[in-house]
Amino acid sequence: MKKTLLVILMTIFTFAVGHAQDDDFEMLGFGENQEEKDKMTDFLGFMLLPGSNSLVRYYEVHFNYNGTIKYTQLTMDSFMNRAAGRERSMANPTKANFFETYGIKDPNIVGQLWKLRYMEYPYKKMDNDTIGWSNNVEYPEMPSQEQLAMLKQYGITRVQDLCYGHNMFMLLKDMSNNQWIARYKGSAASSAIQPGIINKEGDNFIDAE
Numbered sequence: 001m002k003k004t005l006l007v008i009l010m011t012i013f014t015f016a017v018g019h020a021q022d023d024d025f026e027m028l029g030f031g032e033n034q035e036e037k038d039k040m041t042d043f044l045g046f047m048l049l050p051g052s053n054s055l056v057r058y059y060e061v062h063f064n065y066n067g068t069i070k071y072t073q074l075t076m077d078s079f080m081n082r083a084a085g086r087e088r089s090m091a092n093p094t095k096a097n098f099f100e101t102y103g104i105k106d107p108n109i110v111g112q113l114w115k116l117r118y119m120e121y122p123y124k125k126m127d128n129d130t131i132g133w134s135n136n137v138e139y140p141e142m143p144s145q146e147q148l149a150m151l152k153q154y155g156i157t158r159v160q161d162l163c164y165g166h167n168m169f170m171l172l173k174d175m176s177n178n179q180w181i182a183r184y185k186g187s188a189a190s191s192a193i194q195p196g197i198i199n200k201e202g203d204n205f206i207d208a209e
Helices: 001-020 034-038 075-081 107-116 145-154 166-174 178-185
Strands: 041-047 056-064 069-076
Touching: 041 075, 041 166, 056 075, 069 145, 075 107, 107 166, 145 166, 145 178, 166 178
Parallel strands: none
Antiparallel strands: 041 056, 056 069
């Protein structure tokens, strides 16, 4: 019995070594296949929901092959460091500076994301930068319907939607453009959005510690 098992193991080893020099060959672990591995991706992202000491929640997200998503909540500083390649991140393993890649001249635009949702900063603020870009007069803590229509191209149709990856950096780049800001602030405010009941943790997701 032992001799038979040894022969089987040696056969498997010989097969693996014999194919190791083939560029298209990769030894996969049990339960894995190449299609599943290709679906496992990581991104940086945010939601326009209040978080710890912030009006915006910043995340590193992992999309698993089985359709589940793992959310790791970050501070704004950690988020910016990972985006700039200064901090270890599965969403930025090559430590690229995504701000430079997307032509974002001032990374501090990340700190302006709250303005997409609010007409005015809702809490006491140390500086005088308290005016947001929402034009929803009836519900000033929400963007107008027309403003959400502008955000749709970046993957945001509700404030609890995750904006991540390429769409997120394109939004940050556009937010750096004064003409884009003027167009966003000037979007018709006739169709007000009511602040509906939102799950404290967003929309059916779990933050990873």
